[in-house]
Amino acid sequence: MDGGEPKFRRRKDERPAEIVEAALAVFAEKGFAAAKLDEIARRAGMSKGAVYLYFETKEEIFRAVVVRAIAPNVAAVKAMISTHPGPLPDLLRGVARHVAGVIETTPIGAVLKMVVGEARNFPELARVWHDELVAQALGALTDAIAGAQARGEVRPGDPRAYALQLISPILVAVLWRETFVPVGAQGFDVRALMAQHIDTILHGMALEGARS
Amino acid sequence: MDGGEPKFRRRKDERPAEIVEAALAVFAEKGFAAAKLDEIARRAGMSKGAVYLYFETKEEIFRAVVVRAIAPNVAAVKAMISTHPGPLPDLLRGVARHVAGVIETTPIGAVLKMVVGEARNFPELARVWHDELVAQALGALTDAIAGAQARGEVRPGDPRAYALQLISPILVAVLWRETFVPVGAQGFDVRALMAQHIDTILHGMALEGARS
Amino acid sequence: MDGGEPKFRRRKDERPAEIVEAALAVFAEKGFAAAKLDEIARRAGMSKGAVYLYFETKEEIFRAVVVRAIAPNVAAVKAMISTHPGPLPDLLRGVARHVAGVIETTPIGAVLKMVVGEARNFPELARVWHDELVAQALGALTDAIAGAQARGEVRPGDPRAYALQLISPILVAVLWRETFVPVGAQGFDVRALMAQHIDTILHGMALEGARS
Amino acid sequence: MDGGEPKFRRRKDERPAEIVEAALAVFAEKGFAAAKLDEIARRAGMSKGAVYLYFETKEEIFRAVVVRAIAPNVAAVKAMISTHPGPLPDLLRGVARHVAGVIETTPIGAVLKMVVGEARNFPELARVWHDELVAQALGALTDAIAGAQARGEVRPGDPRAYALQLISPILVAVLWRETFVPVGAQGFDVRALMAQHIDTILHGMALEGARS
């Protein structure tokens, strides 16, 4: 008679997060244009009108979904940057652990797919993702690699390209999971892939005689 | 009765291709749902009604765009597979040249983006792409790597993961071009990236003392 | 339990009037359909729910606004009718003073505009205004003019038309103020207009040789 | 089998006028906000979607209705101005005939009601009506009266107020017809009213001994 789920929830503070969570699922599944507010509202457990108490437009919800997904990952980037800039292998292995955790516990893969798919329709979101997240991570990696090159640990070559080589399999594995696994493709074990990849690349980047 | 000025009358046979070409541009720019048939027809230089003489629905056009983009690349995959399975480096460098050409002369990047973005709405297209293109290419690479491992050219490790490691930077570079370059990000020189990547990975995969 | 700070607690009795006052402003500004209860409640200094404690529907509020504006003017009409039916000029000048005061101190102009604008949507309100106010005033004037005609003070002619001629400029001046002055038009000095108009009409209606 | 009303009318040129005509009826009846596009389309004999082939928004339709009603009346104003500037009575009687015709053959009364009712929501329409129609007519009348004063035909007094006095009963009669006649009020015979009014005012404005 008293507890349970009241018909009118009256939980103003929690509603936006509930909407964003539901919207993430629907947007990831349908894309922006094909996502219906009816469904977002239903999955969020409220009426369509209630959604508009917290967000002005469907676009605003989309923005909130995409922008909100940045925050937890900025921490990962920060960690990457601040991690002891000792030998490159230690840095990469430490970062890899962190990234694997993020990939497994957050929906960043789905959001990444949305950013790629809607970049032309929402350029400012692509810009935010690039400037605050992707470019930061790539830049930090690039710097670390350049440092290792200066220390003679790594062979000559474009450090930004090396950085991209390092990141790419993870990104592809995540997009693969979103794109091809649902239609029957075999997935990739992200942690195993990362481990093998780091080994390979470290090996491949190393100067002869300077193997770790 | 006589046909008047047939000068500018295109033949029926060319129309579907014109529609697919125009649709590719619009779908790549807007995504499936936000693309308007009005715009596709206009860019194809015909009326909206004419489009429906050649395609039943908007979805059919989308399917045609995505499926048609497979053909030229199947050739690349076939080439990769049929290439003499001699030393891995030769294979990779040959394939890379081919792939670079495809990337530079076809809109495969845009179509890849569409496949990723609409995989949930058009699972059969994701499946076609996977089965006929991506899995084939990955499988062929995997086989080649496994063969090299058997010959003692390559270190132990999951050959399928090695294959993913090999192709990922190209895919990411292409998606990067579609997603972040339009909002001001610095692009990647695909040929240089591929060259450096193959060198790095070959180095990294090689057994000690078996360097190429 | 004790009531806390009753300082700013308005009494229940005053709330309806506050609502009607606020609603008048909003209805006059936006029209019935475009007026939002949110704004009425806000201007009345209470919550939307509180409004519904005193009125059943938005329509009821509108009716209250329109009907309430009748009362003070019914008095004017009564006064006009009961005024000693002496010479017409005295009557008109007395009434004019009264009417001018009403126009200057009440929002009757705004309400008149609402009645005109919403007559088709609220016919019973148009009827009330007509039956209780406009027709009464016009009828009283008509009778007074007919009486003056019988006494030989006024030229032959349709007394009801004379009555309309007499009141029209005031009505138009009021609607003009509501409609065109806000977009930059020059207004009319109601008292001066009334004075000149009564002079003109009295002159014009007078029988030759019977000038006042 | 051939003539009749084809299901698809294919009469692009006539559609806008049909829409405006239907919209005038609906707007006059319901007001802008309460008018439904469904009903406008139905009365215009087409689907809702067809309306949007010719007008961008509901507001555009409203504007078209209000602006279109100006054109025929601008002619009346021009006529008023250009009419032989001889003795005032001739001018007024000539103009009155013209105006009566306009009132009887056009829906200007309904549009005037709409302008008054929606002036706050569409100020630019109120401005257009004032600047191009009402102020022009009032100004021309004012000038004619001032000229007559200069010639000694008319008594001293504010000529603009005289002009308003002249116009007002017509306007009020028209609004009366729109507002109170539908709820049972007795109407006014516009031509008779105009004739009596002009007589009265001319009498009333005339200098003693200068009667026409």
Add this chain to the structure above:
DNA sequence: CATGAATGAGCCTTCATTCAT
């Protein structure tokens, strides 16, 4: 009494698709 979060019906607008010409 009072609040304001929540509801849900309704409307404007869009756009894939059809069809008379």
Add this chain to the structure above:
DNA sequence: TATGAATGAAGGCTCATTCAT
């Protein structure tokens, strides 16, 4: 074949009204 006017089903958004607190 080709056209493009026309259709009609949705969907985003609003807002009068309700109701748990």
